[in-house]
Structures are given as structure tokens and as C-alpha cells.
Amino acid sequence: MSVRTTDRTSGVPWYNDEKTRGVLYQVALLALVLFAGWWLVTNTLVNLERRQISTGFSFLWREAGFAIAEQRIHFEPTDSYARALAVGLFNTLEVSAIGIVLATLLGTVVGVARLSSNWLVARFATAYVEVVRNIPLLLQLFFWYAFITQSLPSVREALHPVPGVYLSNRGLAVPVPEFNQGQAIALIGAAIGVVVSILVARWARRRQDATGQPFPTILATLGLVVVFTLVGWLAGGAHSALSIPHKEGFGFTGGAELSPEFAALLIGLTVYTAAFIAEIVRGGVLAVAYGQTEAAMALGLRPAQVMRLILLPQSLRVIVPPMTSQYLNLFKNSTLAIAIGFRDFVSVDDTVMNQTGQAIECIALIMAVYLTVSLLISLFMNWYNTKVALRGSTR
Template sequence: MASETRDTVRGAQGGSSFSLSDPTVRAVFYQVLVVGIVVAVGWYLIHNTLDNLSRRSIATGFGFLEREASFGIGESLIDYSPRDTYGRAFLVGVLNTLKVSIIGIVLATVLGTVVGVARLSSNWLIAKIASTYVEIVRNIPPLLQLFFWYAIVSDSMPPVRQALNPIPGVFLSQRGLFVPVPVADPVWGEMAFALALAVIVAIFVHRWARTRQARTGLPFPTGLTTLGLVVGFPLIAYIAGGAPTALDVPQLQGFNFRGGAVISPEFFAILTGLTVYTAAFIAEVVRSGIVAVNWGQTEAARALGLNSGRTLRLVVLPQALRVIVPPLTSQYLNLTKNSSLALAIGYPDLVSIANTTLNQTGQAIEGVAMIMGTYLTISLGISIFMNWYNKRIALVER
């Protein structure tokens, strides 16, 4: 009895002792040590930076965002003038970056999918053209491609006063493509609301049709229904709003056109360059995803009487998406980050405007931190959405 008591005491004492020989204790100790070192190094760098800035009487903080910017921006999605603040100028840069990134992602996805499918075509010429495009474009740095597209536009287009006028109201020159746009009217907001409502209704119809087909086996024309909703709802809103037809037509005034909308050479070059470059990588992602699908799936679809187009759309691509989506996310992130190359051709993106701001204010740390934070936020947003979509299409084991 006494022996058992002594063993129990020793076991209790041994269990409460701190020993690095215990794997759990050792793991916790090293993790705490690493975190402590990181915090100490970060505190040292921040303290040292603030101390040096104070000694040199350099202002810190983000108060400069409320000061007048005093510089112009060539194009923006919102109203801007040199009398506006640095904060609004920075917002213009963020919106311009988002515009290039979103449109580029859509166009690169479409072009990359077409080229990826074309690489697997049984037609020798189509397959070779697609393969040549991929191999050439992927091996040329994107910055050189931007210079190439910008040179094509700037060198091949005529001056403003000799602008091409292929269609009444449309002008093409070294300053860009000028086109008429509808005059501001409340009906356009109503049409946007009608379009959003149509999309919501189409989603519910799609879910209902899928449930109905699973229960009865009867298909429902969701494609035509969606098209009718997306076109019909805005059209009804347009007619109900009076069907305005007034247009703001570009007019030559001085050395440039005024009015209408313009696609600048800088925007065309950055959008085309990023789309063509990224689409080459997406094409390989799509091709590898299709090849990863077992050939038996295609044979089974053809045995059921499906043609090649329906087999690809209904059988192969839905299964290939599970392989395509993860690397496709990386290409979307690369396109977004590569948009910073717009600085080289003069497109007023986030980096370009932030660079002008920090040169005028001298607050480089804050400017660079804002650039990094913005790109981080955009990239995380893309990653979160694509991860959600990847989980949504993943196979669920029972």
C-alpha cells in the first residue's frame, strides 16, 4: 500500500514537471519562442523607423489624404479634378485597377477556354495555331507585350484632327476610340435594378428546374428562360421609362474630342496585354483539366447520343472544373497583380497614382503600405470567392 502511494506521488510530480523532452511541451515552447522573436523584430523595425522619421522631421500618418492633390488624372470612373483630395485620387486609382482586373479576368477566361479546347481539336491546323499561340505568348515577358500593344495603337493611329470616322459619331485616333453614350437619365438606374432582379429570379428558376428534373426526369429550358429574363426585364423598364434615345456624341474641340466615352490607348494596351498573356496560361489549365477527365466519360456520353458540343458542355467541363479551378485562381491573382505594370505605359492605376502621391507628399511608407494593403484585399477577395466556388462544385462523398 505504501509502495503504491509513493508511485502515485512520483507520477503526479512527473506529470506536472516542465520538460523539453515531452513532445507537446517542446512544440508549444518553440512556437511561443518563434512568435516572440517575430514580435520583437517587428517592434524593433517599427520603433527604429518612427525614430528615424522623427529625427528628420518627416511627417507620418495618413492625414495627407485630406489635402488637395493638385494633379490631374487622365481617366477615372468617378468625377475627379486637381482640387480634390489625395484620398479621392487614391480611390480613382483603386477603381481603375479594379476595372482592368475584372474585365481582364472575364476576357482572359473566355479566350483561354477557347484556346484550351482548340488545343485538343481533331483539326490539325486549329490545334497547331492554338499551340503556337500558347508557346509564344507564355515565353514573352508581360511588360514587353504591353509595350508592343501600346506601340501598335500609338504608331498606327492618325492624329486627332485626321481621326478615322468609320461610323457617324465614332472617332478613332491616337487619343483613343471615342463613341457616343446615352445621356444621363433615371431610366438607366431602373434598368440596372431590373437586371439585378432578373438575375435573382433566374437563380431561383435554375434551382427549381434542377429539383424538378431530379424528381421527374423532365428537363427545363433554363438557358432560354434566363436569356428571356435578363433581356426582358431591363427592356420592360426601358419602355416604361419612356425609351429615351438622346445620345452624347463626341465633338472635336481644340486638340481633342469632348463628350461621349473614350477607350484610351493606355487602357486598351494594358487590357489587351494582360488578357492575351494570362489567357495563354489559362488555356493550359483548361487543357490539362479536360485531359484529366477519364475518356470513358466521353464514350458514355456519345453512347447516349450526345454530340461533341453537348458532351463537352454537359459532361466533360463540369468534371474538369474540379481540376481547373485551383490553378485558375492563381492566374486570376497573377492578372490582378500584373496590372501594376500599367505604370510603364501611363495608365493611371493604383500604383501610378500612389507613386505620384508619395512623390509629392514624401510619405513613402504610408503610400507603399496603402498599395500593399489594397492588393492584399483584392487578392484575398478573389481567393475567398474562388475557394467558395471550388467547394461548391466539389464531389461530396456519401
């Protein structure tokens, strides 16, 4: 750069100057972007006017007029479009959150199994990963959905593996605890247990820093939470009522039901993402040199301590960034729900788009919602990453 600046005095024409050129390129690009934007907007406005479509988001407050089968938030056809979209968003978040937890668990198990010294177990895990990764998710979703709705027995002959649990072509019905005040006190007890164990953990860390004496923090936390919850539960009158599903007519009453669509989507997302997570976990474990284990054992640490204090912190550093993108993928892949009829955000939004004809607004809504949640997930994972990253490292 500095060489060029001296060149300028020695008679290089202005159009060969690097700085001038840089400015020109940028102006040209911006002009191009602005022109393209202007062209698209004017075309769109002309087209909208011709088709007599009004713009704006006011349609969101109109009456929806359609029902949603899958609802955790109460919804009536007389409610507004905005509320319908909220129901869809909640469904999306619910299936993604459960899917992320289950996929992480299954993926970790499979990833560790691939590293197993047992040849058969390692082969099983490898076959799972290779088969699942190389078949489109949509195909797998269709398979699970068809499997649940066509190959499982009807409600009348529902599979009944454990008392209170029914598996049929109408989905899965499970018992849930009936909520009453006694359990509210148990919840308060659990909350107190959590707070106390945080205080204990703090005290234990300070003591270890000062004296070097370790304290069984994990065991203590577990014990405290369980004891406080139990005390709360007993204080609340020890209610143990469960709402158990039982067959009635063509369906179930009581308990909680998972629809076939929800179950198929959850199974599909979990199985698919777990294969990718397994590879990440395997890579993370392999990334920690074996010398680390040997050194830790030479120091006299027990195997559990080696895992918790030496191996896990180091492999997490490798695992967390790619894991973030898998979580984001799972979240974005949950939009395939529309193909099997689960009412996620995109599916509800599609119905709204077809009813109102507000294509631009509806697609803008999808993009805004997914961008926002993706951003939130990345922010959280970046925060977690800085926690597990090397102290003093830049990333």
C-alpha cells in the same frame, strides 16, 4: 511521441526531450522575430526623427494638388489625397475586372483551339501560348503602348472601322447610350426578368427532380430577360439616343473614350493572362477521361448536353483552383500600369508618396489594399470551388 514520454522517466536529460525542445525552438523563433521587429522599429523611428518626418495617416485628408487624367470618380486637384487614392483604386479594379473577363474568354478559346483536331489551328494556338508566356509582361505592355501612341494614326486620320468607333493614337472612342429615365425603366424590366427567370429555374428543377421531365431553362431565361427588358424599354418611351463620338479640334466629343494607357494595359494583361488560362483550360479538358464522353453518348445525350452535364462540371473541378491564382496574378500584375503611366492605385500612391514623403504609410496602404482584394478574390473563388467540387469531398 508516446515512446519519448516513457523515456523521460528512464533518465533522458530534459534537453533531449522532444516536447521541451519544441517549446524552446518556438520561444527562440518568437524572440528572434520580436527582436528583429523591435530593431527595425527603433531604427525607423530614429531615422524618421532625424529626417523630421511625422508618422500617421492624417496626411490623407490634406489637399492633393495634382490632377489625375484617368478618372471615373470625379476628382479635382483641390480634393484630398484620400479621394485621389480612391480614384486610383477604382481604376485598378476596373481594369482588373474587365481584364479577368476578357482573359477568361480569350484563354478558353485558345485552350480549346490547342486541342483542336485541325493541325493548323492547334499550331497557331501553341505558337501563341509559347510566345506570349516566354516574354515578360512589362515588355509586352511597352510594346502595346508604343504601338497605340506611335503607330496608330492621329485623331484627324483616325481609323474608322465601324460608324461611331474611332481608333487613333489618342485611344479608342466608342458610342455609349445616353442615359435617361426611359432606360431606367428598361433596367427595371431587366431586373424583373432576372427575378422571374430565377423563379422559373427553381420550379423547373423541382419538376425535373419530381417527374424527370426536363425544361429548357437556359432558353427560357434568355427569352424572359429579353422580353422584360424590351417591355420596360417600350414603356419608358423607346429612347434610342446614343452619344456618338465625333472629331472636334484635337480630340473627340461625345461617346466614351479609352485612353491609350488604359487600352495598352487592358490588351497586355488580357493577352498575357489568356496564354496561362489557355493551358489551364487545356489541362482541365484533358483531365476528363474520354470514357466519360463515350458513356454519355451511349446514354443518348446530345453533344450540347454531354458538354453541359458531363464534361463541364468535371473539368471545372480541375480548372477552378489554378484559375483563381491566374485571376490573382492578373490583379497583381495590373500594378505594372505605373510603367506606362496609367493611373492605377500604385501609380497614384507613388505620387502621394513623392509629394508627402510618407513612405511607410504609403507602402503599408499598397500592401493592405492588395492583400484585402486578393483575399476577397480567393474567398469568392473558394466559395465557387465548393459549389463545383464533388459533393461530400473535403476540399
